[in-house]
Amino acid sequence: MPIGPLMIEHRLIERIVPVLKEELRRINETNEVNPVLIEIAVDFFRTYADRTHHGKEEDILFRELKKKQLASEHQKIMDELIEEHVYARRVVGNLLMSKDLYMQGNTNALKVVVDRLNDLIKLYPAHIEKEDKRFFIPVMDYFSKQEQDDMLQESWEFDRKMIHEKYENIVETLEGAG
Numbered sequence: 633m634p635i636g637p638l639m640i641e642h643r644l645i646e647r648i649v650p651v652l653k654e655e656l657r658r659i660n661e662t663n664e665v666n667p668v669l670i671e672i673a674v675d676f677f678r679t680y681a682d683r684t685h686h687g688k689e690e691d692i693l694f695r696e697l698k699k700k701q702l703a704s705e706h707q708k709i710m711d712e713l714i715e716e717h718v719y720a721r722r723v724v725g726n727l728l729m730s731k732d733l734y735m736q737g738n739t740n741a742l743k744v745v746v747d748r749l750n751d752l753i754k755l756y757p758a759h760i761e762k763e764d765k766r767f768f769i770p771v772m773d774y775f776s777k778q779e780q781d782d783m784l785q786e787s788w789e790f791d792r793k794m795i796h797e798k799y800e801n802i803v804e805t806l807e808g809a810g
C-alpha cells in the first residue's frame with residue numbers, strides 16, 4: 633500500500649522531536665542556541681519532512697484523493713493536513729531566520745527560536761497521529777488494488793529523484809555564493 637512508506641517515514645520524523653526537546657532544555661540551561669543543530673534540523677524538515685514526505689502525500693496521495701468523491705469527514709481532515717503542511721513550512725522558515733538573527737547578535741531572537749522549536753514539537757506528533765490513526769487507513773478504501781500499486785510505484789520514483797534534487801540545489805547554492 634502507498635501509505636506503507638509514508639508511515640515508515642513518520643517513525644523517523646518522530647525521532648527528531650526528542651532531539652528538539654533536548655535542545656530546548658540545553659538552551660534553557662545555557663541561554664545559548666546551537667546553530668549547527670538548528671541548521672541540520674531545518675535541513676531535515678525541509679528536505680525530508682517537507683520535500684520528500686509531504687511531497688509524496690500532496691503530489692501523489694492527496695492528488696489522487698482529489699479525484700474521488702470524499703466523505704465530508706475525510707475532506708475536512710485532508711484540508712487540515714494541507715494547512716498544517718503550510719504552517720510547518722512557515723515555522724521552519726521562521727526558525728532559520730530567527731537563528732540567523734540570533735547569530736547576528738539579536739538577543740531577542742533567542743526567544744523566537746525557542747517558540748518555533750516548541751511549535752514544531754507540538755505540531756508534528758499531532759499531525760502524524762492524525763494521519764496514521766484517522767486518515768491513511770480509511771482513505772485506502774477509495775482506491776482499487778491497481779490504483780494503490782500505481783501510487784506505490786510512483787512513490788519509489790518520487791524518492792529516487794530526491795537525492796539528485798538535493799545535491800543539484802546544493803551545487804546551485806554554492807555557485808551562487810561563489
Ligand SMILES: [Fe+2]
Nearest residue numbers: 686689713763
Ligand atoms: Fe502530512
Ligand SMILES: [Fe+2]
Nearest residue numbers: 685689760763
Ligand atoms: Fe505525514
